[in-house]
Amino acid sequence: MQLTDRTILSSATASNLTKNSSILIIGAGTWGSSTALHLARRGYKSITVLDPYPSPSPISAGNDINKILELSSSAPRGSHERYVGDKLAEDAIRGWKEDPVYKGLYHETGAVTAATSERGRAALNEGDGYSEADGWRPLRTKEDFQKTMPEGVLTGDFPGWQGWTKKDGCGWVEARNAVISTIAEARKLGVTFVSGERGQVLSMIYEAGDVKGAVVVQGPAFRADRVILCAGANAARVFNMQDQLRPTAWTLAHIKMTPEEAKLYRNLPVLFNIERGFFMEPDSDKHELKICDEHPGYCNWETNPGDPKHVSVPFAYHQIPVEAEQRVRQFLKETMPHLADRPLSHARICWCADTPNRAFLISRHPSYPSLILGVGGSGHGFSYIPAVGGVIADCLEGQMDPQMQNLFRWRPETAVDRDWTDLQSRFGPDGSNHVMDLQTVKEWTAIPGDS
Template identity: 85%
Template structure:
């Protein structure tokens, strides 16, 4: 595996070592992108891959370590545009992986989707561009009855005040997220990848020698030296490497509601319901029979407030298995409008979930221009999980310097996009009245006290 640093007697140079199948490769981060990258590299024949993470795999704070995730890979970029080409190519590769790769087969549930908005502004945003139209197979929803008919009787019992939207039966649905992460890690290990968790895998800093990166210093034990280092640390990446303002760690909130066996049967194979101003839900998971509800909002940041610093520029991720009381209220508002029979049911689980936004929400997958042995695979921007079967291949292509030219341009190192960045930018996200802004964990006045299910 990757050599552990025993001293300063390892030769270093600003010119990266020639990449071959025996090269030592260090992947920092064992979440969705890190594990996918490790698997793709191992399948390409690389035999010396180590993945570091502060937690045993799968990490309990990884965004992908979740019971389910929405899978809708349509692009709202204009047809014929550079962004549309990249989005469509990535989507095609990802869908092929979800359906055909033995690691992921059976985890994608193509149940369809219901997408909606409540306010005039939200409906306008939903209907503009190429995303939703009857020409693309979507059917309009304009009344309470329209929404209720998308699911079996007894599911959507609410009044849907102000709701309008679209529904489609194919090309979208949801994925068993945690199982996807577990399977990816297991398959990577089967190919010889080493996953190191805990303080032994917690990175303090990168190793800089002669103008290049040569691995990472960790909390416990010798540092890990490597011929190539790939940073896939998600919201924590900016704590390890200076991203020059290109990443804004942003968090969202979720809760679970326990369901009876009868309810679980009734809610099986439902289309995903997503209101861009209220929230979303998918069918209960098969393991614990819990319904996951997410309230929708532009996100929370945790602004650091050190004396003399500008707090807007440093959002510090943290793990917490509770959510703000305000988030609970939004979850219950969503339920009152859609499934009021569940609106007062106690939560069995709640947590915050981190991602990292780039200024334009395009991924950041590139060889760093100043450190030739460092590859970045970060900036999921709230939509990175859907591409899990394919994204590791893009990062592996970047390592091998054979990335698709248009992806290379769109996902390049681009600190100029963060000049005078608006750290409160909503980035085309919505929320209910009073919550349609980026919120601050430092200003939260109360948290839930959910007793987490075993």
């Protein structure tokens, strides 16, 4: 293999790394906590993780009762992207099933995937992701959909719905519990987590052409031999990402179920319509059913005076736009109309960061040899929490898989003249099939107890 300047820089920097090197991780969400755990398991003795919020962060997309787990790749067989996706998926599934930190948090209940419009159905069926050869069974009528779950669950008419169902290799994971378990194990292995104003990063420390730590709101700066940026949607607020990240928010809502309903809904397959939304079984503690409306995302656009570029600024809020609630109820009317008018018990927006092509950004920075980037989850990063920290640790040590290194590289050239309204192959129902702006939202829900 021909050595590039980046390869030489990476190798030289990694050679100066020891188990006693101080490592500072910015961000204690999904990827930051995963990275801390993997590094601690590899024997690193001085790891500090900074986050403005106590873990799990209320702004993190990973702070959720559950997430869909379907780690199949939609890339063509034999392609570079397919190889990377399959390798990451294998490592993640192994972690969900075998790692004591995650074992028992993955529920292989199967899945129902669907679309409603002709355009949506065409997108769903293109490529080789869904086929009977891969174990998927076609669904063409409302009776087909209703039979995927116990009688009394799916009572809707499923207008225009077509899709597929599969019983194995997919399901859902206990998201918040996975993050809590990751952080608990990392702490047990000696990792220090700092939150509040002491953990809120204002800027990096730049010295001698490198990054040497971080300045925080309160108290002295944190200095370190290596800095790993895992700040998700907030990464661009502390480091110039050259337009490679677009902070994008999604909306979720909960409705309260009775213990009897929760029992009926237990172990259901995940139901996901790429234009309507999705739901999974109620959580075992509060008996709340989570429903997400599907759309290309919200941004919170703030433009600096004289600056033509858009800046999307994340914020934590435990309410959702009323228009999102209406989409949730439309989804319920088509699938479970007996629940469509039930009051919401909880709702919130959650944030992720989209790269231009939705490939992760896991790379040593080409200009700052001590800075590692682990960002760009692009709406599909949580499923890999058992494995993604290992990839970031490999990057730190200069032993990252070459194909991952290429696909996940620092790539500002892909963000030149970026289309900030790009749907990125996402869908939504009529009227919301575009990237929306939270600045224009006129009415929010007012769920008691949420804020």
